[in-house]
Amino acid sequence: MNELSTTLLTCALWAYVAGMVGALVFQRAERLANGIGFGLAAVGGCCGVLSCASALATGAATASRSFELFPSLIPYVRFSIHADALGCFFGMIVSLLSVALSVFSLGYARGYYGRKNVGVLGALFNVLLLTTTLVFLADHAFFFLIAWEIMALSAYCLVSFEHEHEETRSAGVLYFVMSHIGTCCIILGFLLLFQASGSYGFDSFHALGDKLSVGQRNAVFLLFLFGFGVKAGMVPVHIWLPAAHPVAPSNVSALMSGVLIKTGIYGMTRVFFDFMGTPPNWWGVTVLAIGTISAVLGVLFALMEHDLKRLLAYHSIENIGIILMGMGAALMFLHSGHSMLASLALIAALYHTINHASFKALLFLGAGAVLHATHTRNMEEMGGLAKRMRWTALFFLVGAVAISALPPLNGFVSEWLTYQSLLQGFGTTTSLIRLMFPLSGAMLALTGALAAACFVKAFGIAFLAQPRSEHARHAHEAPFTMLLGQGILVAACVWLGLFPTVFLKLLDPVTQQLTGQQLSQQLSLAGGLVLSGGSAQGGTVSTLGITLMLLCLLPVPLVLWVLFARRSRTRIGPTWDCGLRGLTPQMEYTATGFSKPLRMIFKALFRPRREVQREYDFSPYFTTTLRFESHVEEMFQTRIYRPLRWLVLRASRRLRALQAGSLQAYLIYIFITLLLLLMFAL
């Protein structure tokens, strides 16, 4: 890493620190705290993007050395930073989002004036950004864990920011508990690695896996898969995610869905590809299977939601699944020694990581703007917002198209790369396991189509047709800073979608570091216009070409218009109402109704229950009052977590006998523990 990027990186970190301190100092003056807190976060983000992107583009990231942030006085702990290619890539994601989200927050936090402490919000936001960046850049296991823990705690505080609601408090606690179970596993994993290497530095862990015994390797794999999987929100340890993300302030939800869960992905990439050497086959199979299941279940549960932010949170699970599919395939290819395909699959996973960060953050910001305007997260009370919030609607639509993996935006490109790596994977082995590739490809297709259905619902119900409530009727467009924040992410989505071959150059150092291959030359054809799947025969796509061709074909309908319809007029009239006296919002299709067919088709999974109470005077066809309730079961909640919680509670009730309150008893416990530990050590 050259001088300039290092300086910029340090600037970014200090900007976050200054933002935190500034926001706390001026917390009495709300406007100033808002400006300083989020303004400095935006500055930090800009520095971070410039630093990481330039390090990746110039190849400086490959040659970078670690340096100590500040000298440590504790043995075994070093506060050292190493901005290598992988760290830079993730650092770029967090910095990019930091810019967009901070600009958005400048407007969004105004909604809290007089209600909540904006200074604290800004400070915690900066802490979260700072620690997330440090997680990506830390070069030492202890430093990593410290950053990881502060990140988890500040995220907990932000989730519980609106703690006056019962729902928020319980979601916060759930997040706290799950997060720490995960951290526990990660610590154990690092201890195992330490045992083998004798040092906590990440450089000493490099390719350590080949030196471990089989049992240790597998234990490390499982511990890290579980530990980082909790943070990433993979099924079945995802339950905290749909609870915690919606209740947080929207800018925080965007940050959590965009970056925080990516720390899990980062951890897995770091450990599986950097530390563990050549993986056994079942690792890849496991990750691919978990990814496929997460993708399908995530989107299916998202379809059942009519809370806009919960719906988006479930989509995060889906997208983590898609990322894991790429990663699992890459692990399988590493096992079979196909390093070129491994790089392709890894590129697909990492590309989807930055794509998901940009469009999911965009969608959460859109949801935040809607929440700001309508004061509800329930889609059944929105509607008609496309006319009242023109820009927000347009931006949300871009995000919806991108997340549904439709051309020409970025979601399509990364899923296309995933398809390519899965299809080419079929030829890498002759065992029956290769059927997994096309089958997960088919499940990816199902996921994409269901995501499209879900976003037709989300956009169609929330933004189109008539407003369904008074709040929606009087909705107003978001202030300029909020729109600007979304606009930055829209630009990112479009750029990542239209110019994949340019972006792939940034991934070269990353794949060079992890798989020893650079693919950007091979994947780019026709001067960068066309993206190929490794070879010209294998399949090509050009999102830019598609966009340009769509524009070239536009004259066809326009000429027809001029030829035939020159004299036709356009009238505005009422929607056809079957002869009734006008349509009311109650007659519109609802979000629940929209997803009803899928609820019925997958009823074995959802176990829908509904209760209908109707009162009528003379005939059941003329109901006077109607009460309708419909529930969908989150099967992991009822099948796994509820029994588990019950077990834990029962066990702790038994253990309570130990805690008798007498000091003598406690001293005996301590003594016995000490004795046991001594015996164990000798």
Next chain:
Amino acid sequence: MKVLAILLQTLLLLALAPLVSGCIKNWKAKLQNRRGPRPWQVYFDIAKFLRKDMVISEHASWIFSFAPYVVFLTALLAGLMVPMINTPAPLSLFGGVLAVVGLLALGRFFLALAGLDPASAFGGMGSSREMTISAIAEPAMMLAIFTVAITAGSTDLSQIAQSTQSATWKLLNPAHVLAFAALFIVLLAETGRIPVDNPATHLELTMVHEAMLLEYSGRYLAFMEWGAAIKQLVLMTLLLNVFFPVGLAGPGDGAAALGISLLAYLGKLLALSSAVVVVETTNAKLRLFRVPDLLSAAFVLATLALLSSFLFQ
């Protein structure tokens, strides 16, 4: 040369699509002992729609006016990526089968949004059903396509067609037969044919595609109808030239070969259209919740195709 190929295929798509729809309508009527509309009636319909005034719902937003162009153009562009009478297809470099599926999905996305836009319950119902059916059709379609793509080692449709044309190709290769069967079912679902949707209904509670178009009139309706016809033609062409690339002209062939190829293509199109007609006439429309059974049958067929390609390799 390239530009000429693009222009020719665009014209062919535009001209042929209404004729195929018209022929299917006409033959269906004949098979049911009705006289039916003339095969070229669809051209007159489109011309008439184009000239008519439009009524746009007061509740509709810009999506409503934007969607017809998206539907029309994505179908047309997808058609340019599928080889019709010669390989490679004019735009095969810009995208293979994944891009074709993606473009059609983009059109469907906007069509479904446009269905919700005018605040009518019919439109919402149509959108909901369309997205549901397409979602469960998608894995079957992709798996069937993957089976052929893996055999050909490419997702590029022109490459796939060329590899099926090669000497080792056998008509009754079980993997191909099964994949074809799966894709044929998907074709029925995607083009809104009986037994999945009835293209002849208006204002019934069973309609899917027509429900989304209910509020359209004038030239927007023309674009929507024409776009749907082009989409149908694209999917049929994909099916024909991937599984029966008989007579398909190659990269260096002259005008004579292209002519023969065109005739062969028209012949194959006739055969496939009559298959659709026979299926539509001999079957009743399925209840909505029976459609998943049909589509899971397609998925099973596609899985079997994959397995057999694995076994008989």
